[in-house]
Amino acid sequence: MTEGFHYRTYAYARSADQDRARPAHHPVVVAGGGLVGLTMAVDLVQRGVKVVVLDDGDQVSVGSRSICVAQRTLEIFNRLGVGARCRAKGVTWNTGKVFRGDRLLYAFDLQPEGGQRNPAFVNLQQYYVEIYLIERLAELDPAALRWRNRVEGVIAREDHVEIGIVTPEGGYRVTCDWLIAADGVRSTVRGALGLPFPGEAFDDRFLITDIVMKSAFPPERWFWFDPPFHAGRSALLHKQPDDVWRIDLQLGPEARREEELREDRIVARLRAMLGPEVAFSIAWSSLYTFQCRRLKHFRHGRVIFVGDAAHTVSPFGARGGNGGVQDADNLGWKLAAVLAGEAPEALLGSYDIERGQAADENILNSKRATDFIAPKMPAMALFREAVLDLATEHAFARAFVNSGRLSVAAAYTDSPLSTADTEPWNAGPAPGAPAPDSPVTIDGRQGWLHDLMHDGTTILCGSRAQSCDGHLSVRVVREGDDVEDATGLVARRYGLDSTVAYLVRPDGHVAARFRDPTHGAVTAALARLHGRAAA
Amino acid sequence: MTTRRGLARPDDIYQALMAAQSGLSPEDAERFRARLILILADRLGDDAAVAEAIAAARQDLRRATGA
Ligand SMILES: Cc1cc2nc3c(=O)[nH]c(=O)nc-3n(C[C@H](O)[C@H](O)[C@H](O)COP(=O)(O)OP(=O)(O)OC[C@H]3O[C@@H](n4cnc5c(N)ncnc54)[C@H](O)[C@@H]3O)c2cc1C
Numbered sequence: 001m002t003e004g005f006h007y008r009t010y011a012y013a014r015s016a017d018q019d020r021a022r023p024a025h026h027p028v029v030v031a032g033g034g035l036v037g038l039t040m041a042v043d044l045v046q047r048g049v050k051v052v053v054l055d056d057g058d059q060v061s062v063g064s065r066s067i068c069v070a071q072r073t074l075e076i077f078n079r080l081g082v083g084a085r086c087r088a089k090g091v092t093w094n095t096g097k098v099f100r101g102d103r104l105l106y107a108f109d110l111q112p113e114g115g116q117r118n119p120a121f122v123n124l125q126q127y128y129v130e131i132y133l134i135e136r137l138a139e140l141d142p143a144a145l146r147w148r149n150r151v152e153g154v155i156a157r158e159d160h161v162e163i164g165i166v167t168p169e170g171g172y173r174v175t176c177d178w179l180i181a182a183d184g185v186r187s188t189v190r191g192a193l194g195l196p197f198p199g200e201a202f203d204d205r206f207l208i209t210d211i212v213m214k215s216a217f218p219p220e221r222w223f224w225f226d227p228p229f230h231a232g233r234s235a236l237l238h239k240q241p242d243d244v245w246r247i248d249l250q251l252g253p254e255a256r257r258e259e260e261l262r263e264d265r266i267v268a269r270l271r272a273m274l275g276p277e278v279a280f281s282i283a284w285s286s287l288y289t290f291q292c293r294r295l296k297h298f299r300h301g302r303v304i305f306v307g308d309a310a311h312t313v314s315p316f317g318a319r320g321g322n323g324g325v326q327d328a329d330n331l332g333w334k335l336a337a338v339l340a341g342e343a344p345e346a347l348l349g350s351y352d353i354e355r356g357q358a359a360d361e362n363i364l365n366s367k368r369a370t371d372f373i374a375p376k377m378p379a380m381a382l383f384r385e386a387v388l389d390l391a392t393e394h395a396f397a398r399a400f401v402n403s404g405r406l407s408v409a410a411a412y413t414d415s416p417l418s419t420a421d422t423e424p425w426n427a428g429p430a431p432g433a434p435a436p437d438s439p440v441t442i443d444g445r446q447g448w449l450h451d452l453m454h455d456g457t458t459i460l461c462g463s464r465a466q467s468c469d470g471h472l473s474v475r476v477v478r479e480g481d482d483v484e485d486a487t488g489l490v491a492r493r494y495g496l497d498s499t500v501a502y503l504v505r506p507d508g509h510v511a512a513r514f515r516d517p518t519h520g521a522v523t524a525a526l527a528r529l530h531g532r533a534a535a
Numbered sequence: 536m537t538t539r540r541g542l543a544r545p546d547d548i549y550q551a552l553m554a555a556q557s558g559l560s561p562e563d564a565e566r567f568r569a570r571l572i573l574i575l576a577d578r579l580g581d582d583a584a585v586a587e588a589i590a591a592a593r594q595d596l597r598r599a600t601g602a
Contacts, residue, residue, distance in 0.1 A: 386569035396577040 005127060005242070005283065009058045010134075012148040012168055023173040026052050027339055029163060030180045031151040031189050033057075035066065035126055036307030036324035037182030038133035038145075042080045043332035045140045049339055052174070053137070054165060056150035056183075060134070063284040064125035064210050067240055068221075068318035071111075072409035073325045074118040075437060075508065079454045081139075082132040083118070090122025091239050096221040098403050102228050105391050106398045107220075110406060115439050115489045117448050121406070123219070123240045125210075126321065151183065154192035154303070161302050178335060179303045182324075187309035193300060199293025200367070202314060203253035204374035206288045207260055210244050211270065213280035217245075223403040225373075225388055229272040234373050234403070237273075244283060247273065248315075250374060257287050290314030290370060292363045298327075299352045306331060311359040316369035316404030319362040326410055327355050333456075333506035337530065342473075347531030350417050354432075358410035365405045372402035409434040412509060416533065419503075419512035419525040427495030428502070431512055435460070435504045436493045441484040449490060452477045453504055457511075457529065459522070460494070461501035467519040468501050471526060505529060 033055030077083040110120035153164030181189035236248035294311035307324030337343035390397035418431035463480035512525035
């Protein structure tokens with residue numbers, strides 16, 4: 001099991017906090033340095049917030065785990081300075097194919113439209129993404145990350161949080177203004193606060209394996225229902241960098257761990273799938289059952305939950321990691337604004353509402369996919385069979401086939417930070433939706449619209465839109481002055497004409513949009529965006 | 536639930552439904568009906584109408600058998 005990736009360990013280092021008589025105080029502590037905790041830390045540090053990250057381990061994610069990095073995550077990673085590395089290393093894919101038996105049922109293209117910087121997905125092992133984030137964080141603040149620091153006890157007070165930490169050299173305590181719980185699905189912090197994690201567990205077991213194999217299979221997501229090599233179940237094949245391939249095999253509810261994880265057993269299953277000739281070696285394998293759960297609320301006073309600690313989903317649809325990264329993206333600017341005294345604490349309530357809505361959507365989608373892949377009751381099996389049979393001949397039935405609805409950016413349709421449209425719009429992102437990227441010309445050079453929106457709140461406007469200038473801490477990106485829409489894609493994606501203005505949040509979601517805005521309307525939308533809405 | 540359009544020849548349609556299932560084992564008859572429901576849902580082409588039909592069928596069953 002040593003093929004492929006070589007793990008390094010990160011050294012534990014004693015921190016000055018351990019030698020203090022009284023606990024040191026930090027503005028923000030992040031419990032958990034996994035995919036989401038690291039994203040959270042880089043985001044906050046880039047916004048000028050001092051952060052301490054505590055991780056109980058001393059290495060990156062063992063096994064690839066999350067491999068599908070969605071377009072929205074790549075956009076966020078661009079802002080955090082790791083997007084280019086992910087794109088360069090990752091395997092780009094936009095196409096998925098669904099098979100029934102040995103027949104292709106249909107293929108789908110997740111990105112039919114050109115003019116995009118990021119593909120619908122790249123596949124990249126979770127350990128690479130974490131390494132890039134660790135290196136980025138070290139660049140910004142070499143002391144931020146503390147390995148082998150296990151959070152054991154949490155006491156949430158009214159105006160601060162006390163944390164008990166265990167290291168190889170014994171325990172110490174710190175206090176903080178805000179504790180971000182990013183300590184994964186078995187969250188210690190969640191346990192310490194005694195919070196229930198309600199939801200549902202699925203019976204079926206899945207064998208998840210990464211193999212190293214030289215193969216000419218295309219970089220596409222291939223999903224089988226009832227394949228000839230694994231009768232009556234489902235299978236998934238997906239390419240990763242370094243000639244690593246992800247294979248998921250549904251094993252049913254009776255599968256026994258001791259048996260299924262025996263190497264000869266796994267090899268026999270893979271041989272049936274790949275044929276007798278193909279040379280491969282196993283890099284990682286694990287037996288999973290899946291669950292969908294969430295905390296009722298993601299904010300509990302000064303403790304805020306992100307990623308798998310807050311919600312967990314089955315992997316069909318790649319919504320776990322991608323959802324968690326969007327949590328961090330949503331929370332970062334809000335927490336920074338509250339810490340800087342630029343926004344009231346109430347702004348954080350919108351994190352719970354917005355990401356709660358997104359978590360519900362992710363749970364709904366991944367639950368539906370899991371139920372389709374592993375039908376729970378006879379009626380589900382009956383209809384699934386009918387759908388799959390019909391789908392060969394009848395195009396309409398393909399829409400019912402659910403092998404996972406893949407992660408897209410959440411639209412915060414119920415956001416208290418949004419200002420509702422006052423007139424009908426027939427193009428462009430509605431308030432709450434992410435503002436799309438687009439190729440633009442900046443100072444005569446080809447660039448990307450998003451790169452101008454990274455630093456904070458932005459107003460994107462047409463050449464003659466009024467009342468956009470002169471707002472405190474708002475960057476104006478005016479078509480014609482700051483960017484040129486040489487391809488016409490900004491006009492198309494935003495419905496942007498010369499009098500239109502979009503108010504875009506620091507996380508790149510639309511807060512409001514106007515035609516012929518008045519100063520009063522823009523000011524009110526800005527106040528609402530910063531949690532100071534007139535009731 | 537309000538009927539959208541009356542069928543011109545309800546007896547013919549009822550007969551065709553029965554004929555399609557005659558001679559089928561109970562399992563195959565179930566399979567047939569699942570396909571038919573999916574095709575009809577598609578032909579309706581109206582999410583709200585389909586949802587309404589599902590609710591009406593379920594409600595009628597509850598009224599009839601308590602299930
Ligand atoms: C087989 C599989 C396939 C998947 N595929 C995808 C995919 O394709 N795309 C996708 O988006 N998602 C996918 N996911 C989901 C994804 O892996 C998770 O959603 C993601 O890892 C969540 O990140 P996290 O940082 O919240 O938690 P984790 O990655 O679990 O990180 C938690 C961190 O906290 C640390 N920690 C735990 N307890 C403590 C403590 N008490 N003190 C200090 N530190 C602590 C842990 O060591 C760890 O580093 C997949 C998951 C699985 C299992």
